[in-house]
Amino acid sequence: MKAQQRRPVAAAPLTVPENARTELARLLRAEALVFGDFVLASGARASYYVDCRRVLLAQPAFGLVGSLVAEVARQLGAEAVGGLTLGADPIACAAIAADPRLRAFLVRKEPKRHGLGKWIEGPPIAGVRCLVVEDVVTSGSSLVQAIERARAEGAELVGALAVLDRLAGGRERVVAALDGELPYLALTTIEDLDPERSP
Ligand SMILES: O=P(O)(O)OC[C@H]1O[C@H](OP(=O)(O)OP(=O)(O)O)[C@H](O)[C@@H]1O
Numbered sequence: 001m002k003a004q005q006r007r008p009v010a011a012a013p014l015t016v017p018e019n020a021r022t023e024l025a026r027l028l029r030a031e032a033l034v035f036g037d038f039v040l041a042s043g044a045r046a047s048y049y050v051d052c053r054r055v056l057l058a059q060p061a062f063g064l065v066g067s068l069v070a071e072v073a074r075q076l077g078a079e080a081v082g083g084l085t086l087g088a089d090p091i092a093c094a095a096i097a098a099d100p101r102l103r104a105f106l107v108r109k110e111p112k113r114h115g116l117g118k119w120i121e122g123p124p125i126a127g128v129r130c131l132v133v134e135d136v137v138t139s140g141s142s143l144v145q146a147i148e149r150a151r152a153e154g155a156e157l158v159g160a161l162a163v164l165d166r167l168a169g170g171r172e173r174v175v176a177a178l179d180g181e182l183p184y185l186a187l188t189t190i191e192d193l194d195p196e197r198s199p
């Protein structure tokens with residue numbers, strides 16, 4: 001079926017179970033949040049870092065995030081879940097493990113230099129309803145990069161999701177990249193992990 005012919009998905013607010021969200025924040029606080037002096041992807045320095053992969057690449061967080069993302073995908077009518085490697089990889093895989101109707105896509109940071117020379121790995125996403133995901137949003141550049149690359153590939157975007165938003169201005173950039181029309185949801189923010197923290 002062509003993308004234009006699909007039924008529109010109702011623009012209802014996204015909802016995820018509060019107890020699952022709270023448990024995710026607890027796991028991230030206990031096992032992923034570290035303090036020190038760190039250089040971030042944006043080049044900015046920060047006094048804390050959230051190593052989401054340490055938590056997401058093991059149970060129970062893999063299953064928990066998989067079911068939360070699959071639920072958001074269901075509410076948005078997404079057929080595929082993916083984003084920029086490496087942050088999106090466990091999230092996309094967890095979502096298809098939670099809901100076998102979903103497929104995943106992984107966006108490279110640069111096109112592969114041999115073989116098929118692809119930017120995006122996985123089943124084709126042209127004309128496919130896609131939810132773009134990310135583990136951490138700081139400046140938002142990585143999530144925006146994935147959004148733009150998926151669009152360039154012909155994906156029909158339905159929204160974006162982050163496991164953790166550091167509340168450092170990324171939301172605004174992501175919302176702008178979604179033309180202010182599609183939803184952006186952070187499952188947790190730094191305030192859930194440490195209310196005392198500034199971005
Ligand atoms: O919102 P931003 O300012 O773009 O920062 C967040 C990005 O930083 C981290 O990835 P990183 O760039 O460290 O690369 P990796 O996924 O290859 O480890 C994280 O997984 C996000 O992708």
Ligand SMILES: O=C(O)c1cc(=O)[nH]c(=O)[nH]1
Nearest residue numbers: 040041049050051136138
């Ligand atoms: O901005 C980043 O690079 C970043 C911050 C953070 O807390 N965790 C992470 O994986 N990346």
